[in-house]
Amino acid sequence: MLLDFFPSAALTKYLARLFVVRIAAVLVMLVLILQMLDLLSESGKILAVPGNGQAQLLHYVSMRVPQLIARFLPYSVLLATILTLVTLNQNSEVVSMKAAGMSAHQVLAPLMLTAAAIALVNFAFNERIVTRASASLKAWQAVDYAKIPPVSQVRTNVYLRDGxxxxxxxxxxxxxxxxxxxxxxxxxxxxxxxxxxxxxxxxxxxxxxxxxxxxxxxxxxxxxxxxxxxxxxxxxGVTPAQVAISAVDADGEDFMTLRASIAAMKAAGRRTAELEGKLWHKLSGPLSAALMPLLGAVAAFGLARSGQVLIRAVIGMALGFAYFVVDNAALAMGNFGAYPPIVAAWAPFVLFALIGETVLIRTEE
Structure with a gap:
């Protein structure tokens, strides 16, 4: 019964291949454009340091690119969803699949499965590469792009209470x-x-x-x-151990390390709401890629000749970008203590999953 949710193996591979190619193309385009703009704004500061040159510029790019990939991969999945579904709709492939007896969920199943796999890869990429790149870049920026200090021994913006x-x-x-x-x-x-x-x-x-x-x-x-x-x-009254506990960089620590840091801060009686929200967001953030096919699904249906394909594509894009806006707002509210950390991290995901499913069922099922 579980396999009945997916179309045939050949059609599943076909849709997944289309989707992956478009995700890669959109992601490369976004990262290249954003990296060029970012490098233009930072190259002056890097080259202002005596001894810095092309090697340091390339080193900066090597640390910045992983951050851009992790941040904009969900956006790329959203845009690739719209492009894939609009193309399938305009070529009447969606009509053919529905005429063969497939439901809207079966049409979307290969895309959702592919997006879920990408979300897992994104989580592993964040844990193994992005955290280290973020810690290295922050440490380098803390010394104004001078000689790079060891990442594990440099902390920035230390703030401690002495009575x-x-x-x-x-x-x-x-x-x-x-x-x-x-x-x-x-x-x-x-x-x-x-x-x-x-x-x-x-x-x-x-x-x-x-x-x-x-x-x-x-x-x-x-x-x-x-x-x-x-x-x-x-x-x-301030010891180096207290400094280590207080200077926790959520972006530079993986999930398990950050969890241990939060436990140490709780034991020391420090406030951890902001860090707990970022901890849960390390899971909900990458998983948002799996939500994008559902939010962009409205672009797949409707007759191409009716002139509503563009409107449907805009609606799908609006739903996707609305998720990112609400997600950032909820995380900010969690940082201020208005929401519990787990609610701030997961509520937008659950809310928009229900919205996407409701739109799909009421319009197509």
Whole structure:
């Protein structure tokens, strides 16, 4: 009975081959155009660093392309769905398949199966390649495209609480006692959480306990005066282990690593709603590719001579792009705590799956 859901093996292979070719063509086109535009905006910054040249530009492209592929693969599946179904409709192939007794779901089954396989490949691609590329690129951008630091020992935008005070740093390199912070700012606050003094330093090293500021300069809010200080130790309650827990980059960690990081942050009493939403989105994001044939299915049906093919294609495209808009909005709401993380990640997928199925059943079945 399960095999009855699919058409014959020959027709399934034919439809799957058409679909895969169009997905690849659309994806290559999108990635090439977007990569050229992105490189135009970043090449000046890369080449401004002494010693950087063509090799560094190519290295940037090698790290940026995986991100573009992972981000725009679902869009490519949507556009390829519209192109495939419109072509089949205009050539009366859909009419022939329905005349042979196939239902709308059977016509779409090969495309949905292909999209599901692509979603699995996309998930594996994200886990093995995109996370590493994202971590490498962020670490390189953190030093303004200078010498690339080791990915595992560089964290950016570190933000830590020392009681009522705040310690922040643009970068953290090294681990344990060899940890070094760059572009450090220490905010001293009163009982009302108002900043009373701000101390800046180009570097800070772990002093066990605390962090030693090199060449610090203080700014006192009450007197509005700046003054250079001797090297001093601040944030004695902040350890390198706390830094490692706080500086979690969801884009640079795979599913299992991010899950362990979230567990460590929960144990430390830190807020993890944003990271949990991104954790679940590592599953729902790639899986959205499997949803695109259902949302674009409306383009497959209707008589080509009726002049409604273009309208149906636009409707299918609108449904697909509406999903991405709602998905991003729900994820943002989850980050603010308005939705539970699992709801923020999965609600748009379930909602649009029901919408697509409803449209298909009411119009074609």
């Amino acid at each position: 009522n005070n705040i310690l922040s740093a643009a970068r953290l390199s090294g681990t344990g006692a060899r940890a070094v912070m760059d572009d450090v700012t220490y905010f001293e606050r009163d009982a009302n959480a108002m900043v009373v003094r701000q101390t800046r330093s180009p570097h800070a090293t772990f002093a066990n306990p605390g962090w030693k500021l090199d060449a610090p300069v203080s700014f006192t809010v009450a007197t509005a005066q700046r003054a250079p200080l001797a090297p001093e130790v601040v944030a004695r």
